[in-house]
Amino acid sequence: MTDQTDTIARLDAFLDRTADERLGDYVEFLRIPSIGTLSEHDADTEAAARFLAERLERWGLEHVEVSPTGGHPIVYADWLHAEGAPTVLVYGHYDVQPVDPLDLWVRPPFDPRIEDGRIFARGAADDKGQVHLHAWAARAWLEMEGRLPINVRYVFEGEEESGSTHFDGWLRDNRHRLSADLAVISDTGFFEGNHPAITVGLRGLTYLQVDVTGPDVDLHSGTWGGNVQNPANALARIIAALRNDDGTVAVPSFYDEVRPITPEVHAQFQRLPLDEAEFAAGIGVPELFGEAGFLPLERRGARPTLDVNGLWGGFQGEGSKTIIPAHAHAKISCRLVADMDPERTFERVRDAILAVPVPGVRVDVRPLNHGMWSLVDIGHPAVAAAATCLREVFGEEPYYLYEGGSIPAGASFGTILGLPVALVGFTNPDDQAHAPNESMVLANYEGGARTVVRYWQALADLPR
Ligand code: BES
Numbered sequence: 142m143t144d145q146t147d148t149i150a151r152l153d154a155f156l157d158r159t160a161d162e163r164l165g166d167y168v169e170f171l172r173i174p175s176i177g178t179l180s181e182h183d184a185d186t187e188a189a190a191r192f193l194a195e196r197l198e199r200w201g202l203e204h205v206e207v208s209p210t211g212g213h214p215i216v217y218a219d220w221l222h223a224e225g226a227p228t229v230l231v232y233g234h235y236d237v238q239p240v241d242p243l244d245l246w247v248r249p250p251f252d253p254r255i256e257d258g259r260i261f262a263r264g265a266a267d268d269k270g271q272v273h274l275h276a277w278a279a280r281a282w283l284e285m286e287g288r289l290p291i292n293v294r295y296v297f298e299g300e301e302e303s304g305s306t307h308f309d310g311w312l313r314d315n316r317h318r319l320s321a322d323l324a325v326i327s328d329t330g331f332f333e334g335n336h337p338a339i340t341v342g343l344r345g346l347t348y349l350q351v352d353v354t355g356p357d358v359d360l361h362s363g364t365w366g367g368n369v370q371n372p373a374n375a376l377a378r379i380i381a382a383l384r385n386d387d388g389t390v391a392v393p394s395f396y397d398e399v400r401p402i403t404p405e406v407h408a409q410f411q412r413l414p415l416d417e418a419e420f421a422a423g424i425g426v427p428e429l430f431g432e433a434g435f436l437p438l439e440r441r442g443a444r445p446t447l448d449v450n451g452l453w454g455g456f457q458g459e460g461s462k463t464i465i466p467a468h469a470h471a472k473i474s475c476r477l478v479a480d481m482d483p484e485r486t487f488e489r490v491r492d493a494i495l496a497v498p499v500p501g502v503r504v505d506v507r508p509l510n511h512g513m514w515s516l517v518d519i520g521h522p523a524v525a526a527a528a529t530c531l532r533e534v535f536g537e538e539p540y541y542l543y544e545g546g547s548i549p550a551g552a553s554f555g556t557i558l559g560l561p562v563a564l565v566g567f568t569n570p571d572d573q574a575h576a577p578n579e580s581m582v583l584a585n586y587e588g589g590a591r592t593v594v595r596y597w598q599a600l601a602d603l604p605r
């Protein structure tokens with residue numbers, strides 16, 4: 142036992158000693174504008190993959206590969222010399238969200254700066270910081286001890302933010318060389334107030350686009366108004382039909398498979414301390430809005446939604462321009478919970494859209510991406526071990542959380558590889574992921590590296 146305490150102390154000392162170099166390396170990673178969803182950034186996204194692969198190779202990981210997928214590549218690396226010890230598959234993503242609206246960033250999103258104990262840049266939290274701390278935790282072990290206490294396989298993808306389009310195919314194709322005992326995903330975070338947490342559930346996603354097409358070109362609204370259906374009005378009519386005034390989704394059969402919240406789960410939700418007024422004020426809204434009869438955290442983690450994510454059409458410039466737009470568009474997504482099916486939900490929403498009576502225009506609905514929800518077995522000893530390490534490093538008992546976000550890969554590790562999953566992430570809910578001025582709290586980044594270093598030892602120590 143004391144041997145292990147000494148080992149952890151040496152690894153902590155390594156992380157202390159390398160703090161500046163590590164931060165510099167993190168900054169360099171963040172400088173790469175790896176916006177996976179925008180094709181103009183394909184080369185940058187590829188560069189972020191190569192950045193990671195180069196480090197993993199240099200620090201002693203083996204079989205390092207930038208593995209093609211048909212989309213952005215998957216960075217694979219392993220170290221498999223801990224005979225008799227468990228094998229862990231570590232997942233994260235190196236792609237980041239787009240940065241618009243750019244004018245709201247205090248500094249350019251790919252020119253990281255450190256202020257108030259945070260590092261600000263797109264991807265600082267979601268998910269480059271977490272991927273980076275994993276790579277450095279491996280480096281700490283290999284450089285200080287010449288070994289890892291467990292076997293690891295790193296799988297870092299570049300399409301998470303665009304729906305992990307090629308991920309499942311890659312997993313299936315590579316299943317034969319991905320044997321493991323556990324998948325550890327670091328792409329989640331802490332509870333409100335920056336309290337350590339383990340994620341119990343993630344929601345799934347159905348994402349679609351609606352295109353409403355009217356006349357060949359924009360028309361003079363004086364000459365034509367009154368004689369043609371307006372695509373923008375028609376789209377508004379469609380969107381309005383999808384939700385009731387009380388916030389529930391008006392799509393027929395939408396809720397049919399939704400797993401009810403049991404009294405036990407409700408009690409768990411109720412135990413989480415959340416000040417509703419503070420929660421609302423923190424994002425600048427006068428009050429929360431959502432389905433009646435559920436706690437805000439239940440609405441986030443255990444109830445499905447339908448939201449417009451983007452809406453455009455017609456004149457957007459300064460002043461007025463009197464036209465009937467030729468077309469109008471919306472991007473709409475649903476967050477899904479157990480036991481909803483993403484494809485069936487798409488079909489139901491599509492049918493509801495096509496059933497709205499808007500004569501005189503053409504309405505097209507197409508799927509953009511799907512992601513499955515997932516639930517974690519919190520009774521699994523590997524999950525309990527993560528909680529212990531979080532408590533050791535952050536000095537607090539972690540919360541167990543149902544998150545509202547989605548990580549399609551989370552379900553795939555179960556369905557394709559048959560692995561249990563531990564969702565162990567380190568971001569603060571106020572990091573502004575997906576928004577302007579994203580940041581990562583440096584104490585979380587540092588604590589994250591120290592948690593991972595301990596976690597590998599804790600997994601090695603579990604009775605097999
Ligand atoms: N890191 C997030 C997932 C997340 C969000 C976990 C909030 C916990 C709390 C991830 O990178 C993400 O944003 N995923 C997308 C997936 C989608 C495109 C399929 C999401 O949730 O919108």
Ligand code: ZN
Pocket residue numbers: 234267268301328
């Ligand atoms: Zn993420």
